[in-house]
Amino acid sequence: MASDETRLRGLFLKGLEGDEAAQRSFLLEASAALRGYFRNRLRTAPEDAEDLVQETIIAIHTKRHTYDAAQPLTAWLYAIARYRLIDHLRRQKRRGGPAIALDDAPEAALADPVHDNADARHDVAALLERLPEKQRTAIRLIKLEEKSVREAAVLTGWSESDLKVSAHRGVKALARMMAAEADR
Amino acid sequence: MKTEDLIALLTRNEGAAERAPAPWRWALAIGGGLLIGLVLIVTAIGMRPDIGAAMMPVMAKAAFAAAFAAATLPIVLRLARPGRPIGWRIGALGLLLAVAAIACVIALMGADPAERMRAWTGGGFPWCLVLVPVLATPTAAGLIWLVRGLAPTSLTQAGAAIGAAAGGVGAIAYAMYCPIDSVAFVTTWYSLAIGLCAALGAIFGARFLRW
Incomplete structure (x- = not known):
């Protein structure tokens, strides 16, 4: 097609x-x-x-x-x-x-x-809990709570790029955890 | 989590995709690996004492080794991405091996029959089988790191290609030590040493490249 x-x-x-x-x-x-x-x-x-x-x-x-x-x-x-x-x-x-x-x-x-x-x-919510705190916070704020990156930056005091990088790393870590979880 | 919610999570506030590694990173992996290999030769193994007088054969051997790296690196780049068949790229490697085999046979036929065996085996243990894989390791590490950041889907093949390319680079460094200049020896044992690197890469590929 x-x-x-x-x-x-x-x-x-x-x-x-x-x-x-x-x-x-x-x-x-x-x-x-x-x-x-x-x-x-x-x-x-x-x-x-x-x-x-x-x-x-x-x-x-x-x-x-x-x-x-x-x-x-x-x-x-x-x-x-x-x-x-x-x-x-x-x-x-x-x-x-x-x-x-x-x-x-x-x-x-x-x-x-x-x-x-x-x-x-896969229980993504439970997997999120196992991420390092910074990645977890970044994902929660800009991925789950629908805040803009700017709002999240003001809330946390972290820079916007810092937040984006942390969320990105968190998602990648999530993918690894999903594969590892399926291993068991 | 529902798949739709996962997709929303992934895309929200995501922005543009990350970039594939720039060409200079590949150059750094190759150049850095070669440099470490050369440092190992100079500090731990020792250059051949007559390297000044033997510049011509040393350079010829290094060029032969570099040809392997040049023939296999495009295959590495290809296999680092999903759904890209190797295609004609394997032909360059086949051509190189064919030329090496022909050169080996011609050299052996031209050799004095009494000397023929020695010209082929080098008259001792072929240390390149041990040292080329050792010298290839830094380059292999760099290439594995880059390829893992992409998405290889044929891990055994990708591992073999990385092994062969790194083996070619390792053999360039090895040429600074290697005291034997016989064409039959070099075409045979360098090829086998690089082939051994490819085999090791194929064996360990799945372990190191899995994502």
Whole structure:
């Protein structure tokens, strides 16, 4: 579906330049496609699918600078999704869970999107509590409480860039914690 | 947390994406790794005593080693990003290995039959198999650090490419010590030493590059 590629890529490129609404739309559409992708491949463990959707959403957001403008966006997106899936299956195998064969269904087109705003088993709120205080505060203020960065800077006395960097580091740490949590 | 809420959390007050590492960072990883290797040679291992008189073969060996780094670094850059096949880039490495093999055979055929074995094996333990991986380690560390900041999705392949590129850099430094100038020896054992670095990279790639 070439039109999906064009539209998604348009949103993504705007998001790269700092258009938050475009990035949000991109991630929402991507999450619907990823949900279809993971549910197709984890038929025997559908409850894992949403965990993987969220892990992959964080990965494609925090790693968006690794997209090469010369490649199709869907190729980039599904390479990351596939990486997260293989990582998941490997962890599961190490735990002695059932081995699930990875079929090689074509990934060139977007999977049929599934929009249902599902809940994952990851408890992000609990994971946030384990972050260092500064990162936690930065995420709470500018990510969860919908304050502007400027307001948060006035509240905390930290500089705006300091807050942004702390929130960014916190999100990355969150991604690592989600993967580690899935390990157990 | 619902996926929609996670997306809201991720994008709110986020601004523009971070930038991919600038070319100078890659140059720093390579140049810094080479410099550390050279310092190790001068301080711990010792340059070959006749390095002044043997400048020509030393430079030829360093150039051969540098060719490996030049042939494999584009593969590293490629594999550092998701969904980018290696493509024709592997051809440069294949070409280099083919040229090395041909040069080795020609050199051996031209050698005195009595000397042939010695020209090929160097008449002792090929220390490059140990020292090239050691000298490659600083470069490998720098490259791993940069590649991890991107998003490699084929960790074994990316690890092998990093190992080979770092091995090429390590072999440049090793050329300042290596006392054997026989073409057959260098084409064979430098290639094997760099291949060993690639194998080590493939083995440890998944551990160091996982994200």
